Amino acid sequence: MGEVDSFFKSAFSVDNVIFGFDGGDLKVLLIQRGAAPFQGKWALPGDLVYPNEDLDAAAERVLAQLTGLRGVYLEQVKTFGAVNRHPLGRVITVAYFSLVKIADFKVAPASFAQTAQWFSVEKVHDLAFDHIEILAACRYQLQLKAKMEPVGFELLPPKFTLTKLQNLYECLLQTKLEKRNFRKKILSMDILQELEEIQEGVAHRPARYYGFDRERYDQYIAEGLSFDIREPKRQTA
Amino acid sequence: MGEVDSFFKSAFSVDNVIFGFDGGDLKVLLIQRGAAPFQGKWALPGDLVYPNEDLDAAAERVLAQLTGLRGVYLEQVKTFGAVNRHPLGRVITVAYFSLVKIADFKVAPASFAQTAQWFSVEKVHDLAFDHIEILAACRYQLQLKAKMEPVGFELLPPKFTLTKLQNLYECLLQTKLEKRNFRKKILSMDILQELEEIQEGVAHRPARYYGFDRERYDQYIAEGLSFDIREPKRQTA
């Protein structure tokens, strides 16, 4: 057995990059580590995978423990397995990202994380372990995905204005988009539902609210068309 | 220790989907298992990751053991970790795919695999473990990647005709492409080198050979342009 045993002296974990959008910036939810190693440092929420737990289930559990949310968008991204990435032993970690609506929950004050807090993704530069690398991979994957599938709506409240939607995509794609062209494109897909409600209490002409209509989207796809928002080839100078 | 120990009763492996192209079909290199479980069944080449071995290194090792090749295109795709995916214990596996030129090697006759053989990807329906699922994920990822980056050339010999290149992309994208438009598009990128050599011994007008020119490609990218071969929206009826 001895030989084989050494293969079983390793553990795996999941780390979950939880993205949110506050209307201006793309945010990521980080926790402050309460124990060694990297005590006091900010890190991605994550945990070891239980022996009888599927990977996806572990990622969902981490998310639920921190936010109380279930059934939100979750996607596996990449596995990080450098020999020395964890100081205490061989731990490979499977990175996931999830997309949540920031308003849907308050960060659990008394969970396994002493402190949890939203950070603007661009302002995060230093994290425990190799988490900065994990964050970058998930950020990139999100960007890819956002161009091809309507995952953006997972980050928005059920009712949003077209300007907010555009702001979101500008964050996700890291580029400016031209207002009229963006509206034309998104409306031409006919996957949004125009709501009766309009903005209130703003010091200017109030905007109409829209909602994402999953049924219409499915129909759009069934017609062989595809969701496709991309950065313009030539930017406006 | 007992509690923590149970987290270390697991192992990880890599599985490598090795793709090749024979001019007509997209192929995958499979091995026939010599030991239980799934003895005699065809499977993806893979192995447990050594305790002090990085994940990528393990994938490279598996490839080298089977083919003798080093330094070929290799990409991590996804990790499979269902609790019962391996009958002998908890083993999660990290799936990779690699792209090789079939002519570059003979399948090693005396490696850890008793038998190894190329199969047309479409004809593979039944594999050991969850390998069919892994194959599908890698196939899909390859298709995605082939549209956005010039990975196709990894599957072709250094000299190829435009028709062969088109055949390859038709396989990868699983669609027919229009000859003149395909040539126009690929040539307009100016990333191919037109060689002096032309076909010999064919019973028709001989075609010119081309080679992929990495330098020109880098320059193309540096200009802010991007490789982009995609399936047409409306197929020719």
Place this chain on the structure above:
DNA sequence: TTTACTTGGTGTTACTTTTACCCGATGTTT
């Protein structure tokens, strides 16, 4: 040597999509 056969290789046109661009409308605040 002529003819048939097979694949190689190219240019133009119609159409669709994308880009770039501006101003009146509608509300609030002072």
Place this chain on the structure above:
DNA sequence: AAACATCGGGTAAAAGTAACACCAAGTAAA
């Protein structure tokens, strides 16, 4: 009522994509 701020829409020019047909160059067979 005037100033302000965002909403929301159409059009023209440019680029890109799709569709299409024929001659060229070689071999093989009659």
